[in-house]
Amino acid sequence: MEFQNTLSYAQNLDSKDSLHKYRDQFYYPKVNGKEVIYFTGNSLGLQPKNSxxxxxxxxxxxxxxxxxxxxxxxxxxxxxxxxxxxxxxxxxxxxxxxxxxxxxxxxxxxxxxxxxxxxxxxxxxxxxxxxxxxxxxxxxxxxxxxxxxxxxxxxxxxxxxxxxxxxxxxxxxxxxxxxxxxxxxxxxxxxxxxxxxxxxxxxxxxxxxxxxxxxxxxxxxxxxxxxxxxxxxxxxxxxxxxxxxxxxxxxxxxxxxxxxxxxxxxxxxxxxxxxxxxxxxxxxxxxxxxxxxxxxxxxxxxxxxxxxxxxxxxxxxxxxxGMKALLEKQKLITAYLEFILKKVDDQVASTFEIITPKERGCQLSVFLHGEGKSLFDYLMKNGVITDWREPNVIRLAPAPFYCSFEDMFRFGEILKAGILSK
The missing domain is CATH 3.40.640.10 (Type I PLP-dependent aspartate aminotransferase-like (Major domain))
Incomplete structure (x- = not known):
């Protein structure tokens, strides 16, 4: 699949996603009055509304x-x-x-x-x-x-x-x-x-x-x-x-x-x-x-x-x-996140190294060469809930139940802004 780094393309993927409606079945924290982009389902999943x-x-x-x-x-x-x-x-x-x-x-x-x-x-x-x-x-x-x-x-x-x-x-x-x-x-x-x-x-x-x-x-x-x-x-x-x-x-x-x-x-x-x-x-x-x-x-x-x-x-x-549908979206949304990361990497002076091999679930661990924890802090302050691991790694887990393709695009824009704001 030929991905595109545009809002309209991400929204089109969401419109074709049979799981997209399940976003409404979960509660989202808010930062600055807006629902966060949540990448830490590998630490604690969001609360289902039916719980x-x-x-x-x-x-x-x-x-x-x-x-x-x-x-x-x-x-x-x-x-x-x-x-x-x-x-x-x-x-x-x-x-x-x-x-x-x-x-x-x-x-x-x-x-x-x-x-x-x-x-x-x-x-x-x-x-x-x-x-x-x-x-x-x-x-x-x-x-x-x-x-x-x-x-x-x-x-x-x-x-x-x-x-x-x-x-x-x-x-x-x-x-x-x-x-x-x-x-x-x-x-x-x-x-x-x-x-x-x-x-x-x-x-x-x-x-x-x-x-x-x-x-x-x-x-x-x-x-x-x-x-x-x-x-x-x-x-x-x-x-x-x-x-x-x-x-x-x-x-x-x-x-x-x-x-x-x-x-x-x-x-x-x-x-x-x-x-x-x-x-x-x-x-x-x-x-x-x-x-x-x-x-x-x-x-x-x-x-x-x-x-x-x-x-x-x-x-x-x-x-x-069903797990079949979750796994299908997991593979697609993680691949799209990887694409977004590489596009941002092409546009800025930093070098991202994805240390997660192809044998993966919905987690990408990214080594931020040339960047410090200040970038992580910027992401958190701007509504991207992610995870920091020493020495210089952020873990991103786009859980298929509640993460959207638009989230991946928006994350890329915030990441790029955080790097260029230094």
Whole structure:
């Protein structure tokens, strides 16, 4: 497609966009009285307007029914989370029984590590990417220390090649083969938070499994952003947060995936709680744990309904639209943003380097050579909500639900003005 850097062209793209009407389903912050151009859905998605209705329903049931809301609310609380499973399974490419909703992301990774990091004297090492998201680094280090091991001897990081901004799949697979039968677990972020790279999860999972290791994925920046086929790729486990591309609200409930091969088994080590025991006998208060036959067996406590309600609200929009349509727009709008960046780069003295490879979702990480944080500050003051990462990178995530092609054009004009105003 031959793009054009004009307002009329961007507006024409919007007129042909079947998702454009969904912009009206979200609230936008305002700067100087105008709705912002919002590029930080990779940190916190905008609020869907229907989320208040779902939360208000829970508050009303609590007021009118109190404890009886667990069973007699319109959406009974005791199985509320089950309503999220089918739409989530479509988003992450899973069977419904492989998905559950509980806790928050790092909590869930810790709980899943109980089941899938079982070091032995020979097989004990963990493979992750260099400079993984800090929470993942802390989680892995503390898990290793919990088992009486030294993180420096146990955690192996796959590095990027000198002078390159992204990882090569062949280097990851080579590192798996190099570690050999010492590798107990591979855990990588499916989309790297810093450079926006989408890892070849299918190939890497296959290599890890062939080597005899468990394979898990942190999908914080992947769920709701890229195509996932967790069941077909034979991933052992995964977890994700809901508040980025899935717009559930700050810090809200996380989702987990556990492959079918590990379900309905009593020999899987895990930390257990009463919400993971079979619902048919849960309220008999038996002393023995009898696990649910699905991923709910990893649940500990009853779901935080006020957290889960806005998640369900957002997933209703995903059900309406479907991942296919979101992915089609994601590819087009990200390509148009890249075009705009290159056009602005041609018009000004600065040099932009897009460090996100072609394997990407809807994030472009841009190295602003010759520019400082003052440019970021200018963007923010002029209604472009973006994200700064040291040493000199802005992350731009044009989420397809609520970003428009006109936003991309307007961003280019503001960016150019910010550079020329120095």
């Amino acid at each position: 208040k209705e779902y939360v208000d329903e829970v508050m009303r049931d609590w007021a009118e029914l109190a404890v009886e809301g667990h069973f007699y609310a319109d959406k009974p609380w005791w199985d509320y989370h089950e309503r999220l499973v089918e739409p989530l399974a479509k988003i992450v490419g899973a069977k419904t029984e492989e998905v559950s909703v509980m806790n928050t992301l790092t909590v869930n990774l810790h709980l899943l590590m109980v089941s899938f990091y079982r070091p032995t004297h020979k097989r004990f090492k963990i493979l992750c990417e260099e400079k993984a998201f800090p929470s993942d680094q802390y989680m892995l280090q503390s898990q290793v220390r919990f088992h009486g091991l030294n993180p420096q001897d146990t955690i192996v990081e796959v590095k990027k090649r000198d002078g390159e901004h992204s990882w090569r799949t062949e280097d990851i697979i080579a590192k798996i083969e190099e570690i050999g039968d010492e590798l107990a677990l591979l855990l990588i972020g499916g989309v790297n938070y810093y450079n926006g790279q989408v890892f070849d999860m299918k190939a890497i999972t296959a290599a890890g499994k062939a080597n005899g290791a468990f394979v898990g994925w942190d999908l914080a920046h992947a769920a709701g952003n890229i195509e996932l086929k967790l069941h077909d790729w034979e991933v052992d486990f995964a977890a994700w947060c809901s508040y980025k591309y899935m717009n559930s609200g700050p810090g809200n409930a996380s989702g987990i995936f556990v492959h079918q091969r590990y379900l309905d088994r009593k020999d899987i080590p895990r930390f257990e709680g009463w919400w993971g025991t079979k619902k048919e006998t849960r309220f008999l208060m038996k002393p023995e744990f009898d696990p649910m036959a699905n991923a709910d067996a990893w649940q500990l406590s009853n779901a935080p309904i006020l957290s889960v309600a806005p998640y369900l609200a957002s997933l209703q929009l995903f059900e309406e639209v």
